[in-house]
Amino acid sequence: MLTRKEFLKAILLAAAAGSTTLVQAQTASKTLVVYYSWSGNTREMAQAIAKELKADIYEIRTVTPYPEAYNATVDLAHEQLRQNARPAIQKDVPDLSQYSTILLGTPNWWSHVAMPVFTFMDQNDLSGKVILPFVTHGGGMSSCERNIRNKYPKADVREGLAVYGSSFSLDEIRQWLKENKIG
Known part of the structure; x- marks a missing residue:
């Protein structure tokens, strides 16, 4: 039989353990917007999404920046894709x-997906997380969503949003988030 002091101590320890679990559960439900942007289009969209969700935001940045000239970047990106390269x-x-x-x-x-995003995906396990891809493009979603699904088969990868250039609207973002039960 427990003494009164032992009983109260056990209750306090159980309560403390319960509050730790609650804090961990609250922390684990946070949302992060992760993105790579060369021209700024994806950055603008990421910032709008993060603001809408009041989410944290993180920009993937290469150690060596891509060239400022569009054609030089396109050529380098094509070569990296062909070689399956992963820029630092x-x-x-x-x-x-x-x-x-x-x-x-x-x-x-x-x-x-842009090669720096492949690098990020190779270095970070997102298994068990909900992932929503968003893509800025000049030619559609293409294989971007599939790249993410293939990399994270143990994640809940939901339907992505593809936007031409910088032509997104807040209504479009809100609808996409609602359809994916985020926010």
Whole structure:
């Protein structure tokens, strides 16, 4: 039989353990917008999404920037894709374990996610998370959503949003989030 003191101590320990679980559960439900942008289109969209959701935001940045000239970047991106290259990215990724939902943004480069996004995906396991892809493009979603689904078969990858250039609207974003039960 427990003494009164032992009983009260056990109750306090159980309550403390319960509140720790609650804090962890609240932390794990956070949302992060992760994106790579070369021209700024994907950045603008990512910022609008993060503002709409009041979510944290993280920009994937390459160690060596892509050329400023469009054609030089297109050529380099094509060569990297052909070689399955992974450009080095900055190693300042936030602790992803605190997020349950990741919105992953990329430009469509040669019908795939941009190579820096491939690097991010290779370096970060998002299994068990909800992932919403968003893509800025000049030619559709192409294989971008499939690239993400293939990389994260143990994640809940939901329907992506593809937007031509910088032509997104807040209504379009809100509808997409609503359809995916986010926000």
